[in-house]
Amino acid sequence: MATTLSNEEIQRFSRHLILPEVGMEGQIKLKDAKVLLVGTGGLGAPLGLYLAAAGIGTIGLVDFDVVDVSNLQRQVIHGTKDIGRPKIDSAADRMMDINPHLKIVKHEVPLTSENAKEIVEQYDMVADGTDNFPTRYLVNDVCVLTNKPNIYGSIFRFEGQASVFATEDGPCYRCLYPEPPPPGLVPSCAEGGVLGILPGTIGLIQATEVVKLILGVGQSLKGRLMLYDALNMKFRELKLRRNPECPSGKCSVVKELIDYQQFCGIPEAPPAPPPSTGEIDSPDVKKMIDAKEDFILLDVREPHEYQIAKIPTSILIPLGQLPARLSELPKDANIVCQCKSGVRSAKAVDILKQNGYTNVRNMKGGILGWSDKVDPTVPKY
């Protein structure tokens, strides 16, 4: 049966209907469209809000996370009242409130090599709002294999990228980056921070591309990589080419879905903890401080983190500066290294040991552990 618009919908979408580029025909295309949003976080929030408002008929949501207070700085689809709720429910409620004509399909699972094809096949296109390399390669590959455009956006601190991948004759994510960086070399938003407004800008570029692709109007970001620098308020675009070894409509690289954790160099089991002889629990560090033991508590976080929370007796040498500032630490000193959660400080312990320091330990759990076990007045961030 041909799709029609009710009188309420005609009123609701009147500003679209009077645009010649949309009109009745375009609005019905939007209503007939099925779009999958992978992630309802920073990028997924503006995507979900505006695609719901635009009158997309069916939106699938993939997320299995719950709303945390630290999400609300940027994930504007969720509210304070939603803290602790599944994001997929919180997002769906908000979207249905905006447009009750919308049909939402919830996929409350992580997207995996096993389920990705079955999920993606139900949609016309995919908007990628994920936050890690394994899922980004998975989303790309499944889009290539199922011939669904992949509307890509990615953010870091003050910078964003956007493009449209995996169209029939256009490049895909692997044409841009054939391989992911090794784990640890590119920090995540959780480690590196992100300006809360940034995903709004990039997510709306993605939403714009989704709507244009559905309507078949304008020039899409296919074959172009849009770069956005929020600090300097600059947009630039770079040419993006299809891998010359991939004939039109056929990718020579992606044959099937693979193990993306392995592809991205992430071991299946959690990495082995550093040797226990080199570790110390935060309450034991507290005892050393109380007993006025002669030791250096070396905080290796960044200065702006040190301003948020610190242990009073600590001294600060950011991890990146440590190799150049070893002269500030006597070789025979008793040193306890500390960071936010214990990962960077374990690297600091390695650096010190490689440089001939012998009495060096890592404080387990970092300042987060300190807040849990020693002093709850120290804020977690």
Add this chain to the structure above:
Amino acid sequence: MAKILIPTPLRQFTGGADIIEASGASVGEVLAALTTAHPDLKKNLYNDEGKLRSFVNIYVNDEDIRYLSKEATSIAAGDTVSIIPSIAGGR
């Protein structure tokens, strides 16, 4: 003299600078001048075999050097060299 645009994730290795001028007749020479001035950048741009890492793309103006002459791509005065590493954030 080329202008090199340093992306956010790598600015920690350039003392925070986002634009660095470097001289050289080719992309390889310009990047060598850059990593000589900022040695910490080297391991982020090159792998142990001294090849450009595959998750770091280099553009001269708006063109990917993989589709020009790679690191031998010649640089004219006033060209802009962009370093574009992959980023994955979204949440």
